[in-house]
Amino acid sequence: MTRPGLVVLFFGLFGTLSGQDLTITQSPGYPYADGQAELVASLMKSFDYEEEEPIFTDTLEAWEQWHTVQNFEFGKNRGHLPMIADLNSLHPYFRDKVARLIEACREKGIELAVVEAYRTKAKQNEYRSMGKKYTRSVGGLSKHQYGLAVDVVPIVDSVAQWHNSTLWRKVGLAGEKLGMRWGGRWRYLYDPGHFEWTGGLTSYHLTQGAAPRIPQPDAYPCLEEELTVLRTFWEQWEADQAAAKDVTHSSKAMK
Ligand SMILES: [Zn+2]
Numbered sequence: 001m002t003r004p005g006l007v008v009l010f011f012g013l014f015g016t017l018s019g020q021d022l023t024i025t026q027s028p029g030y031p032y033a034d035g036q037a038e039l040v041a042s043l044m045k046s047f048d049y050e051e052e053e054p055i056f057t058d059t060l061e062a063w064e065q066w067h068t069v070q071n072f073e074f075g076k077n078r079g080h081l082p083m084i085a086d087l088n089s090l091h092p093y094f095r096d097k098v099a100r101l102i103e104a105c106r107e108k109g110i111e112l113a114v115v116e117a118y119r120t121k122a123k124q125n126e127y128r129s130m131g132k133k134y135t136r137s138v139g140g141l142s143k144h145q146y147g148l149a150v151d152v153v154p155i156v157d158s159v160a161q162w163h164n165s166t167l168w169r170k171v172g173l174a175g176e177k178l179g180m181r182w183g184g185r186w187r188y189l190y191d192p193g194h195f196e197w198t199g200g201l202t203s204y205h206l207t208q209g210a211a212p213r214i215p216q217p218d219a220y221p222c223l224e225e226e227l228t229v230l231r232t233f234w235e236q237w238e239a240d241q242a243a244a245k246d247v248t249h250s251s252k253a254m255k
Contacts, residue, residue, distance in 0.1 A: 062088075063233035074115055074153055074160040079126045081241050089118035089233070091147040092226050093214040094197050097178050098150050101195065104174045105154070110167060113160065115151040115193060118234060119144035122241040136189055137203075146206045147230060149196035168192040 066086035071078050087095050098114075105112050121139030128138050135142065143149035154161045154171060161167050172184040175195045183194030198205075199212025211227065214220060 063236045066233075066237075069115060074113065074162075076160075076162065077130075078115075079123070079130060081120075081123045081126055081244055083116040083123070084118050084120075084237065085114045085116055087114065087117060087150075089147060089230075089237075090150065091212070091230070092220055092223060093212075094148050094150075097180055097197060098152075098195065100178055101152075101171075101175050101180070104178070105171055108170060108174070110170060111155045112152045112171065113155050115153050116144065117150050118147045118237070119149075120234070120238045120241040121145055122238065122245045126245065133189070140207055141203050143196040143198060143203070143206070146198075147234070148198050148206075148212065149194060151191075151193045152195070153193050162193075165192075 066084055066089050068082040069078075069085040070082055071080060087098055090098060098117075102112050102114075119142060124135065124137065124139040124142050124145060127134040139145065144151075152171070154164065154167045156164075156167075168184055172182040172192060175182050180195040180197045183189075183191030183196075197212070199214065201210055201212050214223065217223070220226075
């Protein structure tokens, strides 16, 4: 309810209770009649009109707040470096598609967990070093490195359903309906949890710094600014995980 609305309501109540004839038939205008101003002031005071706190997500440290997932959290070996599983790490347009996928699946009674969203080159190379069943792409060549891919898994009774083909098909079709490419269609490295969207760009285009053109630019008026912030966050993560990987490697070497 708007403030004038509240004032009208409470004028009405107090008018009746106190027997004063305030006869407010429309929004109370200024100036008030004698005594009304004080009444209004006391009424306004009695409410806690807290200003809504603006939420700033583009602070310099926001990247550190991104939700991450540790190895084996979803029952699979996904390497030493933590996975960034925060939808904020994704390209804004793709992020909205993923949010809609999660919502669409929820409506069907399927709970999806985000396993990995943005992925650093360091993390990509770690998968690569873990073998061909993890990925065929080296760092920089996966859509994950551009915030344009996500890995999800359906959860039933708190358990990740990696091998439930019925569930995967439903999830995959829901994602394709939203215009995403689904890894469940791939023959080599069948990857049903993987969804991506590149606006028609290839990995090569992406490595050359091309950004996908989004279909509804008016809906994303601050896209360029958001992407600039996002890229700085990605760089922070890249530096962080590259350093963590060096530590892992040197500790391995010492053993
Ligand atoms: Zn993936």
